[in-house]
Amino acid sequence: MDRVWIFDTTLRDGEQSPGASMSVEQKYEIAVQLARLGVDVIEAGFPISSPHQFDGCRMIARGLKGVTIAVLSRALEKDIDSAAESLKGAERPRIHTFIATSPIHMEHKLRKSPDEIVEMAVKAVKYARNKTAEVEFSAEDGTRSEIPFLCRIVEKVIDAGARVINIPDTVGYAIPAEFATFLKNIVEGVPNMDKAILSVHCHNDLGLAVSNSLAAVLAGARQVEVTVNGIGERAGNASLEEFVMALNVRRDFLPFSTGIQTRQIYNSSRMLANTIGFAIPRNKPIVGENAFAHESGIHQDGVIKKRETYEIMTPESVGRDSSQLVLGRHSGLNGFKTRLSDLGLSIPESELRRAYDRFLVIADRKKEVFDDDLYVIVSDELGHETETFTLDYFNVLSGNTAVPTATVRLRSGDKLFEEAATGDGPVDAIFNAIDRAISMTTKLEEYVVQAVTPGKEALGEVSVSVLIEGRKLVGRGASTDILEASAKAYVNAINRFKAYQSTRKGNGNGNDAH
Numbered sequence: 478m479d480r481v482w483i484f485d486t487t488l489r490d491g492e493q494s495p496g497a498s499m500s501v502e503q504k505y506e507i508a509v510q511l512a513r514l515g516v517d518v519i520e521a522g523f524p525i526s527s528p529h530q531f532d533g534c535r536m537i538a539r540g541l542k543g544v545t546i547a548v549l550s551r552a553l554e555k556d557i558d559s560a561a562e563s564l565k566g567a568e569r570p571r572i573h574t575f576i577a578t579s580p581i582h583m584e585h586k587l588r589k590s591p592d593e594i595v596e597m598a599v600k601a602v603k604y605a606r607n608k609t610a611e612v613e614f615s616a617e618d619g620t621r622s623e624i625p626f627l628c629r630i631v632e633k634v635i636d637a638g639a640r641v642i643n644i645p646d647t648v649g650y651a652i653p654a655e656f657a658t659f660l661k662n663i664v665e666g667v668p669n670m671d672k673a674i675l676s677v678h679c680h681n682d683l684g685l686a687v688s689n690s691l692a693a694v695l696a697g698a699r700q701v702e703v704t705v706n707g708i709g710e711r712a713g714n715a716s717l718e719e720f721v722m723a724l725n726v727r728r729d730f731l732p733f734s735t736g737i738q739t740r741q742i743y744n745s746s747r748m749l750a751n752t753i754g755f756a757i758p759r760n761k762p763i764v765g766e767n768a769f770a771h772e773s774g775i776h777q778d779g780v781i782k783k784r785e786t787y788e789i790m791t792p793e794s795v796g797r798d799s800s801q802l803v804l805g806r807h808s809g810l811n812g813f814k815t816r817l818s819d820l821g822l823s824i825p826e827s828e829l830r831r832a833y834d835r836f837l838v839i840a841d842r843k844k845e846v847f848d849d850d851l852y853v854i855v856s857d858e859l860g861h862e863t864e865t866f867t868l869d870y871f872n873v874l875s876g877n878t879a880v881p882t883a884t885v886r887l888r889s890g891d892k893l894f895e896e897a898a899t900g901d902g903p904v905d906a907i908f909n910a911i912d913r914a915i916s917m918t919t920k921l922e923e924y925v926v927q928a929v930t931p932g933k934e935a936l937g938e939v940s941v942s943v944l945i946e947g948r949k950l951v952g953r954g955a956s957t958d959i960l961e962a963s964a965k966a967y968v969n970a971i972n973r974f975k976a977y978q979s980t981r982k983g984n985g986n987g988n989d990a991h
């Protein structure tokens with residue numbers, strides 16, 4: 478079977494999704510999980526765009542072995558210098574450089590002639606090849622580019638030493654059959670195409686990212702760029718789990734293999750969702766809560782008689798056999814640790830104790846702790862060293878005849894911030910009190926409560942979307958008490974804003990990635 482390389486860009490394109498920014502430590506934890514999942518390439522970030530991006534790339538490049546680490550750069554020497562610098566110490570480094578090739582981008586965005594674009598691309602690839610053996614070139618807005626021009630630039634950059642040629646559907650404009658023909662024309666129109674791997678990078682604006690990626694593989698692409706849960710710019714990228722499972726389930730029609738350990742899919746999906754605070758829609762293929770639930774009586778009857786009547790793949794094949802009762806308040810630190818590692822959850826030794834203490838509190842309140850609770854506990858404990866504020870205390874007075882009033886106290890180092898405020902409801906009162914305590918002006922855009930596991934004592938997960946100084950931040954918090962979870966989520970969003978302020982004093986470079 479032909480091998481398809483899985484290039485994961487969760488940490489680069491995915492992290493560009495509004496509200497999905499992660500701390501350097503969080504990015505590293507996700508990268509460790511991606512390596513466990515078996516992706517071939519991890520795109521770690523866009524080093525020149527900010528010191529925060531640079532640090533994330535450097536930490537991943539140095540720490541992860543056995544997987545290729547790619548970083549993004551525009552076709553500019555200063556970008557490539559920064560990319561090469563961030564990749565120092567990587568076992569398998571790759572510089573991924575790009576330039577736009579569509580008439581609309583060349584004319585209006587770059588204001589350069591096609592000849593100048595070819596010259597810049599060739600120069601950049603040569604320059605990058607002097608720094609790393611492996612160079613990938615992307616023709617940004619590829620699907621809206623003219624085929625003769627694409628063939629010309631691709632041939633030249635392969636001659637200059639590019640090993641991977643990526644054709645992004647940057648704006649999610651392609652249609653599967655058309656995209657396949659488009660790619661075949663490139664393969665046929667580039668005489669030295671056999672010297673490089675053809676790659677695609679599809680966006681999901683029309684919901685076709687996975688379909689287009691599959692069509693591309695049938696047309697000769699052997700690297701596909703994807704993200705976990707399909708996160709990414711706007712409507713996102715092709716989802717890793719959907720693409721990989723389509724290849725797995727339909728091997729008869731798609732005779733291609735990947736290096737993905739499919740049993741790690743569910744872990745990876747949950748871990749990412751908890752880290753960035755994006756809830757997975759219930760009906761999301763493969764990883765959504767309902768993806769394997771059979772509701773209709775006829776379906777249930779069929780599945781009981783023979784599973785394959787309504788199931789094209791098993792939940793176990795994607796690692797979903799784990800939602801059973803596992804731990805209780807009598808479970809020791811060792812049992813807790815073992816279960817975490819069974820689930821593929823890694824947590825630094827320094828934070829393990831705190832996560833365990835948190836587990837005990839929850840086990841005490843709700844008696845049965847499910848695997849899904851553990852994902853929440855772990856992601857809640859990660860990256861706390863970068864937090865500005867922690868919730869020290871809160872108290873709410875509420876009722877159907879009283880004006881809801883909240884008092885909160887936040888801590889930052891050894892400083893305390895305490896205030897009281899009223900609101901339309903208890904949650905609103907808490908948020909107002911937090912705003913007042915730390916003198917911030919925020920606008921709440923979205924508030925979502927979700928039970929992590931069934932039952933009256935369930936752990937509740939609150940996700941908030943807050944607008945601060947024109948920037949949208951997502952925060953999340955979990956607790957068996959919804960008000961506490963709400964306060965934590967709100968403080969989490971504010972901390973993300975503070976982290977953004979302190980680490981992203983970037984130079985405004987490179988905000989136009991594909």
Ligand SMILES: [Zn+2]
Binds near residue numbers: 645680990
């Ligand atoms: Zn993209």
